[in-house]
Amino acid sequence: MREKIDLAVFPVAGFGTRFLPATKASPKEMLPIVDKPLIQYAVEEAYAAGIRTMIFVTGRNKWSITEHFDIAYELENELRVRGKAEFLQVVEGVKPRDMQVVFIRQELALGLGHAVLCASPVVGERAFAVLLADDLLVCEQKPVLKQMVEVFEAQQQAVLGVMEVPREQTQRYGIITAGAQINQRLCTVQAVVEKPAPNVAPSTQAVIGRYILPGQVMQILQHTPEGTGGEIQLTDAIAQLIEQQTVLAYRFEGKRYDCGDKLGYLQANVEMGLKHPQLGAQFAQYLQELSR
Ligand code: G1P
Secondary structure, three states: OOOOEEEEEEOOOOOOOOHOOOOOOOOOOOOOOOEEEEEHHHOOOOOOOOOEEEEEOOOOOOOHHHHHHOOHHHHHHHHHHOOOHHHHHHHOOOOOOEEEEEEEEOOOOOHHHHOOOHOHHHHOOOOOEEEEEOEEOOOOOHHHHHHHHHHHHHOEEEEEEEOOHHHHHHHHHHHEEEEEEEOOOOOEEEEEOOOOOOOOOOOOOOEEEEEEOOHHHHHHHHHOOOOOOHOOHHHHHHHHHHHHOOOOEEEEEEEEEOOOOOHHHHHHHHHHHHHHHOOOOHHHOOOHHHHH
């Protein structure tokens, strides 16, 4: 039977240490890019890929994510009474009626692999997507996860989103060894290793926070030992999956902003600000004046 992807897992339990003090009491996933929190960009990307069940793996201090994707009855009512139709539409649009949200608590921060495993009671044996909201991926033609879902639906094999990174940055990413080239954007993955030092990294092709994985990965994760940084790594489970079945690497079309990093976060705000339908022109003029 050909599988479709209807589940997305969002690991959102991290501490966000790099953004302290902003993340002392509120989650990094709620940091806005212009006027929309990072997590909403990721959810919208999954929705645009046809996914309707969003599974958030949360931890302490993450209640605002739950609130964000809940119906805000009082707010909506207030906006309706005051005739603020435009804002009402914005608020209602956060959670379309055909979208389901599930919240799972990751009690201990044992790593990305562990966070994904926490979603297993909901995922079961089905294939699913994983989106890391830190990685903001923008593609005007076709959202990146949709590109990857199309690859999965055609090939029925795991798909990792990858991009070329500078060699001095390999230590920040899962790095793949490419196998057979299938087309310009697609190849098989021979091996993948978490955060190798530049001098030992097998390539400069990095896994970016978008994955489409088969249900089998959950079984592997149950037995995956601690890896890099003493954490249970998703990368290690994928490395094992490669021994059982074909895993593909897809060089996605679009631009990536590393919003887990202050500079990347600022760049995303500037570029999304310039593209903003109401603000764009005025903001461009401001930047011009500033750089004079
Ligand atoms: C995680 C993954 C890593 C991947 C990266 C993409 O690392 O463990 O393999 O390349 O996301 O952003 P993190 O950024 O959580 O340290």
